[in-house]
Amino acid sequence: MYPDTLHNNLATGVLDVLWKDGERQQLSNGFLRSQCQCSICRSERLHKDAALLVTPEIRITAIQPVGAYGVQFVFSDGHQRGIFPWVFIRDLDEQIRLVSHVEIV
Numbered sequence: 001m002y003p004d005t006l007h008n009n010l011a012t013g014v015l016d017v018l019w020k021d022g023e024r025q026q027l028s029n030g031f032l033r034s035q036c037q038c039s040i041c042r043s044e045r046l047h048k049d050a051a052l053l054v055t056p057e058i059r060i061t062a063i064q065p066v067g068a069y070g071v072q073f074v075f076s077d078g079h080q081r082g083i084f085p086w087v088f089i090r091d092l093d094e095q096i097r098l099v100s101h102v103e104i105v
């Protein structure tokens with residue numbers, strides 16, 4: 001399973017994933033940060049409520065391909081150790097709605 005396009009909206013902090021089968025996923029950058037599977041984040045989550053680690057203002061500042069396997073996100077907090085396999089992203093279902101809408105005034 002591979003995505004056709006990945007588009008990250010820095011204004012809203014939402015990653016838009018369009019899969020080759022036409023399925024579309026919208027995942028907030030803060031949510032993805034909270035799902036990082038690196039050893040550091042995994043051990044942090046053992047000690048804290050994962051929801052506490054979700055910060056709405058966090059942004060993905062760069063996306064680097066990891067072969068055909070997945071991507072590595074660089075986050076605005078400097079964290080970039082986590083690799084996100086495509087199959088992992090595909091299974092993510094964001095329950096936490098960080099923002100219902102954004103108003104620019």
Ligand SMILES: [Zn+2]
Pocket residue numbers: 036037038039040041042079081082
């Ligand atoms: Zn991590």
